[in-house]
Amino acid sequence: MAEAGTLAPAVVAWFARNARDLPWRRPDCTPWGVLVSEFMLQQTQVSRVVPAFEAWMRRWPTPAALAAEPASEAVRAWGGLGYPRRAMWLHRAAVEIVERHDGEVPADVDALLALRGIGPYTARAVAAFAFGLREPVVDTNTRRVIARAVRGHGEAGPPDARADLAAMADLLPHAASAAQSFNAGMMELGAVVCTARTPACDACPIASRCTWRAAGSPAYNGPRRRTQARFEGSDRQVRGIVMRELRAAHRPVTRDELAPAWADAAQLARAIDTLVADGLAAERADGLTLAE
DNA sequence: CTCCCGTCCA
DNA sequence: TGGACTGGAG
Numbered sequence: 502m503a504e505a506g507t508l509a510p511a512v513v514a515w516f517a518r519n520a521r522d523l524p525w526r527r528p529d530c531t532p533w534g535v536l537v538s539e540f541m542l543q544q545t546q547v548s549r550v551v552p553a554f555e556a557w558m559r560r561w562p563t564p565a566a567l568a569a570e571p572a573s574e575a576v577r578a579w580g581g582l583g584y585p586r587r588a589m590w591l592h593r594a595a596v597e598i599v600e601r602h603d604g605e606v607p608a609d610v611d612a613l614l615a616l617r618g619i620g621p622y623t624a625r626a627v628a629a630f631a632f633g634l635r636e637p638v639v640d641t642n643t644r645r646v647i648a649r650a651v652r653g654h655g656e657a658g659p660p661d662a663r664a665d666l667a668a669m670a671d672l673l674p675h676a677a678s679a680a681q682s683f684n685a686g687m688m689e690l691g692a693v694v695c696t697a698r699t700p701a702c703d704a705c706p707i708a709s710r711c712t713w714r715a716a717g718s719p720a721y722n723g724p725r726r727r728t729q730a731r732f733e734g735s736d737r738q739v740r741g742i743v744m745r746e747l748r749a750a751h752r753p754v755t756r757d758e759l760a761p762a763w764a765d766a767a768q769l770a771r772a773i774d775t776l777v778a779d780g781l782a783a784e785r786a787d788g789l790t791l792a793e
Numbered sequence: 794c795t796c797c798c799g800t801c802c803a
Numbered sequence: 804t805g806g807a808c809t810g811g812a813g
Contacts, residue, residue, distance in 0.1 A: 543799045549811075583809030590800080620800045641798050660798095697796075698813090729796075732810075741809050779808095 507710055508650060509674045509683045515706035516686030521693075523547065524554055525630075526685075532606040532631035534558055539623045539630075540591045545582050547692075553582055565604045567595040573791035576781065577748050585744055585781055589792075590618025608632040621662055629684050635677045637669035638684040642691025647672070649695060653712035655721035656697070739763050739772035744781065744791075753788030 524530065525538035537557055541550040557578060561567040567575060572592040579588035594616040598606060606627065607613055613624035628634040644657040647668050673680045694701050702708050702718075713719070732738055742762050746754060756773065763769040773789065776782040783792040
């Protein structure tokens with residue numbers, strides 16, 4: 502086991518010199534900006550999020566500004582970031598912030614968890630990065646760094662939220678500002694150095710303290726992550742195509758007009774039906790639109 | 794082709 | 804507790 506006290510200072514120092522300059526890390530970024538960035542980053546790579554984030558914050562600089570518009574505008578502005586339900590959730594969270602918190606993003610983890618679309622990761626990320634609170638923040642990158650450096654495993658294995666939060670809490674520096682840098686630094690380290698496939702151990706600030714490295718970087722033998730269903734030809738792909746058409750059309754679109762977009766008529770109908778059921782699309786007599 | 798990886802819900 | 808959800812990068 503790497504000693505808890507020795508890991509954090511090296512990560513904090515490395516992060517101070519190597520942190521990427523990202524818009525949501527700038528000092529003028531508001532708690533709302535941090536919240537928006539975390540929603541966008543939940544499933545989407547940094548490079549794709551940056552332009553969408555900048556445009557979003559120009560248009561909706563506060564929760565109240567977003568809450569004042571229909572959810573369909575949020576989904577349209579979400580564009581091709583993927584998982585458009587996140588745009589619905591973010592709009593819903595903005596409404597809840599206006600209703601319950603007088604338009605101010607709450608700092609309390611439990612209050613954040615009660616908002617739509619905010620789970621264990623995002624709640625702590627907002628508390629830590631927007632408000633400087635000393636909370637353990639654990640995403641998949643942090644899990645992998647802990648698995649390797651502390652536990653000596655090549656991969657993180659199946660998620661165990663309690664164990665992960667406890668492990669991160671043990672490593673967390675006492676000072677709030679150092680804790681904030683450590684939280685961000687562990688994620689950054691996992692994202693750019695201690696990557697899943699080909700970790701750059703030569704560039705790693707904690708290579709000398711890494712249990713996995715010390716053991717000769719053994720192959721992982723534990724339980725494997727479940728394999729992901731194929732995307733090509735999936736209902737997910739068809740849903741994405743339908744949503745792209747609805748975003749582009751600023752008027753109702755009939756099912757007949759959507760027919761050329763996908764050859765399998767039954768699958769197309771199923772995709773439309775589930776989008777309507779999920780509240781992402783709305784269907785009236787004159788056709789389909791993004792749900793208000 | 795494989796990997797990415799947080800939240801919600803059955 | 805594990806499957807569904809988008810679209811892009813390697």
